[in-house]
Amino acid sequence: MELTKQDVMTWAPADVLAEGSALQAKGAVTGTRAQGEILAGAIKMGASRLVAQVTVRGGKLVAAKCPCGRGRGGAVCPHAVAVGFQWAHDHAGERPEAMAFAAERAPTRAEIERWAGPALLRRAEELVKRGQVTRLKFQHPTGSGYVMSGGAPILATFTMLKNGLVEGHCPCETSSRRGMLCEHVIAVALGAMHRYGGEERLRARAEERAHAARMAGARGLIRRAPGGRPALARVFLPQDVPGQFAKGGVRVAVRLFVGAQAFKPQDLPEAAYAFSPGDENLLGMLEDIAGGPFADTMTLGQEDFLALLRCGQRSWVGFAATKRRLEVRDDPVETPLLVEALPAEDALRVSLRLPPGGALLVAGHAGFWLGAEGVARPLAHVLPAPFQSLYAAPERVPRGRLLAFFRREYAQLAACLPTAPEGVTPDLFTTDPGTPRFRLELRGSEASVSAKLFAGYGNLWVPAGGPGDVSQPDPDDFYHCFVRNPEAERAALDRAHAMGFMGPRGDDLGDLAGVHRVRNLLGAEVTAARREGWRVDVLGPLGDFWDAxxxxxxxxxxxxxxxxxxxxxxxxxxxxxxxxxxxxxxxxxxxxxxxxxxxxxxxxxxxxxxxxxxxxxxxxxxxxxxxxxxxxxxxxxxxxxxxxxxxxxxxxxxxxxxxxxRAERQNRRRKPEPVDLGPLESTLRPYQKEGVYWLRFLEECGFCGILADEMGLGKTLQTLTWLSLPRCREDARRVPALIVCPTSLVENWRREAARFVPAMRTLVLSGPDRARRFAQVPDADLVITSYALIRRDADFHADCRYAAVVLDEAQAIKNHRTQNAQAVKRLRADTRLVLSGTPIENGVADLWSIMDFLMPRYLGPYEDFQVAYEDPIAAGGAAAEAAQARLRARLHPFLLRRVKKDVAADLPDKIRSVTYCALSPDQRREYDAIRAEVREKMRGLVREKGFEKSRFEVLALLMRLRQICCDLRLLKDRVPKPGEAPSAKLDALMDLLDEAVAGGHRLLVFSQFTSMLKLIAARLEQDGVPYCYLDGATKDRLGQCAKFNQTPSIPLFLISLKAGGTGLNLTGADTVVHFDPWWNPAAEEQATDRAHRIGQKKTVQAIKLIAQDTIEEKVLDLQRKKQALIEATVNASDASIASTLTMQEIEDLLT
Known part of the structure; x- marks a missing residue:
C-alpha cells in the first residue's frame, strides 16, 4: 500500500490529527499490516490494546473502524490516524516522492503567494503586522494558531499537501460555510513562515513534539462533533479578579452543561458533543493552555486570562458568586495620555486618564478595563511593555530631561495613545541654543602638548563637537530651555584649530609639537583664550614652565x-x-x-x-x-x-x-546732571528725562549724537524737550533749530511741537510756495522741512545758521553719495542730532555716513573705515567680531539706544500713538472732488427723505471718502492713471514695517477693507516680505494664527477687522497697526487686544494711521469726544460712533 504522511493529514480535523500524531510519536502503534485497500494496526492502551482498521484508496480514506468510543459509527478516531501515520513512517523510503516531505520545513513565501490571491494576502499580512496572530505551532505539514476576529481569538489551522496546495480549517464563515481559504488561515501560515522558517525551526519542532507527547498521555479529551449531543460550556470567575491578576494568575472554574445537568470536564460522560462555535473556540483554547484535557479548576496566567475574556463575547464567562455573566463589550476604552506642567516642582507629570471605578488588566499586547458593574471592555491601545508602569501610577519627569522625554518617550507614547486636549504638548515648549562655557586642557611639556576642549552647560561638561544631548531649564520660564549650541561649539573648535590642534572633536584634538609653537601657544593663545572667558588648565611639566x-x-x-x-x-x-x-x-x-x-x-x-x-x-x-x-x-x-x-x-x-x-561721564558710566525741564517735567517718563539729560550733556561737551531708541519710546518728545531748553552757547540762543524728516512725518512734527512746546515759534517749509516763508526763518525757534525739499533748497539752507540740526529717520542719508546726504552735510549748525530706530539697515557703511554728518572726522575717511571695519565685518569670523566690538565701543559715547524691555518699568502695558500721513497729490485731488460730490448728494437725500431715513445711504457716501484715504485703487468705478501715487498710507506702512522689523518687532495690521489688505499683501509679495493673512473667507483661521505665533521669521499678519477682531490669541506680535479708523473705537480696542493677551511678555504698541486733513482726522476727533459718553450710557462693545452722528456732525466731517 502506498501511503504518505501528507495523505493521512487529509483524513481528519486538526485536533484529531494532533492526537493521532502524538500517539504515533510516543510509539503506541505496535504493529501494522496491509492487505489490498485494508490497513490495520494495533494500539497499546495501558495493559490492553485495541486494533484500528482503515480502508484507503489512492491515499484517500474510504472508511474507518475502531472499538473506541470515538470510532463508533465509522467516525475517524485518533487511533485510526495513528495507524496511518505509523504505516507512512515505516514505508517512507519506499516512495521517492515521500522524501520531499522528510524535510520538515515551514511554508515559503512563494508557496503562500500561490495559495492566496493578492487581496487575501494583504488582509493576512495586516493581521500579522497588528500582532493579531498568537500561540503559533507548527509540525510539518500542519500549523495552527489563534487569530483575533471580532474581538475574540479563533483557532485556524493549515496543512501543506504534497501537490503544493494547502488545506485550511477555521470557524469563520468564509472557511466553515463556503469552504474557502480565509485570511486567518493565511495569517497563521505567514506566522509559521516567520517563526519556523529560520534558525528556530529545530527548537520549535522539539517543543511541538514534546507537546504532542503530553497530549498522547492525556485521557478524556472532550469529543466534539456537529451531530453530537447539545452542550454548553461556562467559566466562572472569582470576585477578586483584579487582586489575583495583579499576583500573576486568576483561578477559574469550568463547568459543562448537558441539558440542565452540570459536569466537571473530567466527569463528562464519554460521547460526542455539539458546542456552539464560541464554546468550541473556548474549549480549544483551554485545552491548548492545559496542554491537553483540562480540569474543573485552572489558574490562568495574565495573558491567558485576557484571552479568556475575549472569548467571553461568544461564550458564557461570569462570576461564581453571583452567577451573573460578565458583559464583554466591543467598544474599546480610551486611556488618553495626559502630560501636566508642575512649575512648583520644576517637573512634568505623565499619567493616563482612566475611567472612574473598576480596574485595569494589562499583559503583553492586550488589556481590558473591568468595570465595577460587571462590564469588561478592551483597551483601544495598549502601551509597549517599557511604559506599562504608567497603568499603575503617574511618572514624574524632571525639567532637565524635558527635551529627551519629548524626543523619545513622548513620541512613542503619543504614537500609541491619543493625547488629552488639556495636557501640555511639545509645541508649547521653546528652545534656544545655550551659551556654553569652554574649558581647554593642555598637558605636556615645552616641546610637545596635547589638548582637549570641553563645552559646559550648567554642571555638565561635554566634549566640544561630540555627541550627547543637553537640556538646561530656563529659570525664568518653565516652558523654555536651553540646548547645546553647535555653532558656538564649532566656533570654539575652529579657535582650537587656529591654535594648531586639528582634531575633529574636543576629546580628540591631537598634539602640537615644537618649542617655538608651544611658546607661541602660551603667549598668544592661552592669554587670549582666558580673556575670552575660557578656563585654561595647563598641566604636567608644561604647567611648571608656565608658572615659571x-x-x-x-x-x-x-x-x-x-x-x-x-x-x-x-x-x-x-x-x-x-x-x-x-x-x-x-x-x-x-x-x-x-x-x-x-x-x-x-x-x-x-x-x-x-x-x-x-x-x-x-x-x-x-x-x-x-x-x-x-x-x-x-x-x-x-x-x-x-x-x-x-x-x-x-x-x-x-x-x-x-x-x-570726564571720560566716564561721556561714556555714561556716570549719569549726566539733571536739568530743569520746565513745563515738560511731569510729562516725560524717567527714561525720557535721562535721554534729554544726555542730549544736553553732549551739547555741553561740544559733541553730537544719535538717539536710537526703538519705535514707540518717544524720540520726538525727547528731542522737542531738548530743543526747548536754552542753548549752551549764548550766541546760539536766538538762532532757530532745523528738523529734517520724511515728507510723511512733517505734519506729525508740527502737531507734536504744537502739543508739547507751544511756546516755540514753529515754521513749516513745505509746499510750492515755501520760498515765500524763507524770510521768516531767522525769527522762528523751530523750522521743519523734508528730505525731498532740503535737496531742492540746499543753497538757501547752506547760507543759514542753525543752533541745532535734527535728522529724523536718518537712514535717509545712509548712502553718503546721495543728494540727501550731501545736502544735509552742507548745513551749518552748532550741534547736530540724528534720530533713528534703525541706524544700520544695509551695512556698517550706513553708520559711517551718519557719523560723517555728526562729526565728520571721527571715524576717519571712508576708505580707512572700509579697511578697519567694513571689510572685516563683511568677511565674518573672529575678525568680524573683533571689528564689530571696536566699532561699538567707538560709537557708544555718542549713541543712546533703549528698547522697550529695558524700560518696561516706566511703560504702560499698551502705548497708543497716531501717525498722520498727508495724502499724495493724486489722492488730494480725488478727495476734494468726491467730497464736493458727496456733500451735494447727501443734502439731496436729506431733503427728500429726512436725515434719519437716509442715514444708511449717507454713511455709504462717506465710505467713498474713507476709501480714498486708504488707496485710490479701492474705488471700483475709477480708472487708475499711469504713474499716479495711489496711497501715501501704504508707503508710510512700509516705512514703519522696515523700522519695526529692524527692531525685532512683529506687527498685526488691521483694516476694515479686505480689498485694502490684498493691496498690502501684493506690496509685501513684491518686496519679498513673508506674511500671514486672515479675512472672512479664510477657512483655517487657527492654522494661520498658529503659523504666525510659531514662526518668528514672519513679521506681519494682515487681518480683517471684522474677521479677526475677537477670539484670536496673537501674542507673537507686539505692535498693532490700524490702517484705517473704524466708527466703533471698542472694535479697534478689541483688535489691539489680539496681541495684548495673557501670555504677552512685551509692551504692546498700537498705532493709528490717519490721513491728514480728511474725514479720518475728524472721525478720530469724534471718537475722542464721544467715547466717554458712549461708555457711560451703553455697552461700549456694541456702540458705534456712526449710530450717534447728528446731521451737523456729518456736515463737519465734510468740511
Missing part, C-alpha cells in the same frame, strides 16, 4: 595736554620679576611672529592679543607720535580710549583722575 615664565604686561599712562587733547605712553614690564622690555624689543618679536622674548637666560611671554588690541585702539583714534615717543590723541576720542583700555584685560591702565572722570 615671565609674562610681559603693557602699562599705559594717559594725561591731558596743555595745548588740547591728551597723550598716551606705554611701557612693557613683568609685574612679577621687574623685567622691562623696550618697545623696540617688542616690535622685533612681533615682526618675527614670536609671542616670546628670550631675555637673560629666561623666557618672557608676550600677550600678543593685549598688545595688538592696544595698538589697534590707538590707531583707530588716529594717534600721532610726538618727540618724546608718546602718542597725541584728540579729546573727542577720550571716552572710547577710556572704555577700551578699562575693558582690555592684560594691560595696566593709569590715568589722571580728572581725565578719567
Amino acid at each position: 615664565a615671565e609674562v610681559i604686561v603693557p602699562v599705559v599712562k594717559v594725561r591731558d595736554r596743555a595745548e588740547g587733547g591728551f597723550e598716551v605712553a606705554t611701557d612693557y614690564v613683568s609685574p612679577r620679576g621687574g623685567l622691562t622690555l623696550s618697545p623696540a624689543e617688542v616690535d622685533r618679536a612681533l615682526a618675527r611672529g614670536e609671542a616670546y622674548v628670550e631675555h637673560g637666560g629666561g623666557v618672557a611671554l608676550l600677550d600678543i592679543g593685549a598688545i595688538t588690541a592696544l595698538r589697534e585702539t590707538l590707531r583707530d583714534c588716529r594717534a600721532r607720535p610726538d618727540a618724546s615717543g608718546a602718542l597725541r590723541v584728540a579729546s573727542v576720542h577720550a571716552p572710547f580710549v577710556q572704555a577700551a583700555l578699562d575693558r582690555l584685560e592684560g594691560i595696566d591702565f593709569e590715568a589722571a583722575p580728572d581725565w578719567r572722570a
